[in-house]
Amino acid sequence: MPHILKNSNLEIHFDFPEEGYAGSRFDWSGKITRVIFEGCPITTVERTDYEDGTHLGKGLYNEFGIDSALGFEDAEIGGWFHKIGVGLLKKEDQEYLFHKAYQTQPARFKVSTTPFDITIRCTSEMVNGFAYVLNKKITIGESGWVIDYTLHNVGQKAIHTDEYVHNFMAVNNESMGCGYVLEFPFPLQPERFGETLNTEQQVIMGSNEIGFGGTPNDQFFFSNLSGGEDVNATWELHQHEHKIGICERGGFKTNKINLWGWKHVVSPELFYPIAIQPGKTTKWSRNYTVFRID
Numbered sequence: 001m002p003h004i005l006k007n008s009n010l011e012i013h014f015d016f017p018e019e020g021y022a023g024s025r026f027d028w029s030g031k032i033t034r035v036i037f038e039g040c041p042i043t044t045v046e047r048t049d050y051e052d053g054t055h056l057g058k059g060l061y062n063e064f065g066i067d068s069a070l071g072f073e074d075a076e077i078g079g080w081f082h083k084i085g086v087g088l089l090k091k092e093d094q095e096y097l098f099h100k101a102y103q104t105q106p107a108r109f110k111v112s113t114t115p116f117d118i119t120i121r122c123t124s125e126m127v128n129g130f131a132y133v134l135n136k137k138i139t140i141g142e143s144g145w146v147i148d149y150t151l152h153n154v155g156q157k158a159i160h161t162d163e164y165v166h167n168f169m170a171v172n173n174e175s176m177g178c179g180y181v182l183e184f185p186f187p188l189q190p191e192r193f194g195e196t197l198n199t200e201q202q203v204i205m206g207s208n209e210i211g212f213g214g215t216p217n218d219q220f221f222f223s224n225l226s227g228g229e230d231v232n233a234t235w236e237l238h239q240h241e242h243k244i245g246i247c248e249r250g251g252f253k254t255n256k257i258n259l260w261g262w263k264h265v266v267s268p269e270l271f272y273p274i275a276i277q278p279g280k281t282t283k284w285s286r287n288y289t290v291f292r293i294d
C-alpha cells in the first residue's frame with residue numbers, strides 16, 4: 001500500500017522499495033509515484049499504452065547512470081554490476097542499455113517515516129571493488145518538497161556516474177499543447193544542442209522557454225540544452241489553463257540538461273555529476289515548489 005505525505009496543499013504518494021515498480025532502470029528508494037496539488041494531479045506516467053506499470057516510469061522516478069551503470073565495464077559477461085538504488089544487474093553483453101530489462105538482485109533497503117518525511121537507506125554488496133550506501137530523504141513543506149541525497153562510497157574504487165529525476169509532468173492529465181510553457185534560466189541555442197528529435201515541429205523554442213504549437217503525437221527529445229555550459233540547475237513549468245506553476249531547483253550547477261516528452265507528458269531532466277573517491281561522500285538536493293500563476 002502506498003505511503004502518502006500530505007498537508008492542506010499537497011499529497012505526495014510513494015511506493016516502498018519492494019512495492020510497485022520492479023524494473024532495473026529507476027531507483028527503488030523513494031519512488032514518488034504521484035503528486036497532487038490542491039486536488040489536481042501534476043504528474044503522470046511514462047506511457048499510456050501499457051497497463052503493466054511495474055516496469056515503466058511515473059511521477060518523479062529518478063535514475064543513476066543512464067549512460068553506463070556503475071561497474072559495468074569491470075564485470076564479465078554473466079557477472080554482476082551495480083545499478084545504484086536498485087541492486088545488482090546481470091551483464092549479458094558488452095553494451096549497457098538503460099531501457100533493457102536486466103535480471104536483478106535487489107539491494108538492502110531500510111525505510112523510516114514521520115508525518116512530514118520519508119527516509120530510505122539503500123546498501124549495496126561489494127562487487128568488483130564497488131560498493132555504496134545511498135540515503136534519500138523526502139520532506140514535504142507547505143508549498144513543495146525537498147529531496148536530499150547522501151551517497152557514501154564504501155568500496156575500493158572511485159564512483160563516477162550521475163543522477164537525474166525524470167519528472168513525468170502533466171497538469172490534470174492535460175495533453176501537451178499551447179497551455180504549457182517550460183522556462184530555463186539560460187538562453188536556448190538549438191545549434192549547440194546534442195541530439196534533437198522534433199519530427200512534427202510541435203515543440204517551439206524561444207529565447208529561454210519552450211512551448212508547443214499543438215499536441216505532438218510522436219515522442220520528442222533534446223539533449224544538452226545548455227550547450228555544455230555550467231548553469232543553475234533549474235526549470236519552471238507553467239500550465240496556463242489550470243493556472244499552476246511547478247519549479248525544480250537543484251542545489252548544484254549542471255552542464256547536462258535533457259528534455260523528453262510525448263503527447264501526454266513533458267520531462268525536463270537536470271543531471272547531477274557524481275565523482276566520489278573511496279571512503280568519501282557526496283551530498284546534493286532538489287527543491288520543488290508548486291504555486292498558482294495569474
